[in-house]
Amino acid sequence: MKKTTQEKPGLEKSDILKMCICGGCPTYMDCGTQGKATETTFCMSDAGKSGCITEENGCLCGACHVKIQMKLKNIYFCTKWSEDVQNA
Ligand code: SF4
Numbered sequence: 001m002k003k004t005t006q007e008k009p010g011l012e013k014s015d016i017l018k019m020c021i022c023g024g025c026p027t028y029m030d031c032g033t034q035g036k037a038t039e040t041t042f043c044m045s046d047a048g049k050s051g052c053i054t055e056e057n058g059c060l061c062g063a064c065h066v067k068i069q070m071k072l073k074n075i076y077f078c079t080k081w082s083e084d085v086q087n088a
């Protein structure tokens with residue numbers, strides 16, 4: 001599943017990609033190891049949740065400066081979909 005990162009006011013797409021700490025999270029799995037696309041920045045994804053992460057083992061989003069600066073309300077974006085979807 002192809003993922004995209006939307007540009008949001010105040011943070012550029014490139015900033016969000018650099019700031020995302022999903023890669024260090026105990027829940028994170030690199031879908032690239034399963035022949036799928038490598039994914040991060042799930043909070044901004046407009047293509048849905050992760051294509052391979054199903055088990056929740058803790059979420060680091062609360063410590064991420066993207067969540068703090070953008071005042072995101074949710075966590076577990078990789079399994080529960082993006083901020084916009086969870087807020088809908
Ligand atoms: S809030 Fe979570 S999903 Fe969004 S950029 Fe930060 S670590 Fe990644």
Ligand code: SF4
Nearest residue numbers: 022025059060077078
């Ligand atoms: S969205 Fe949260 S739970 Fe999922 S990989 Fe990123 S930090 Fe971990």
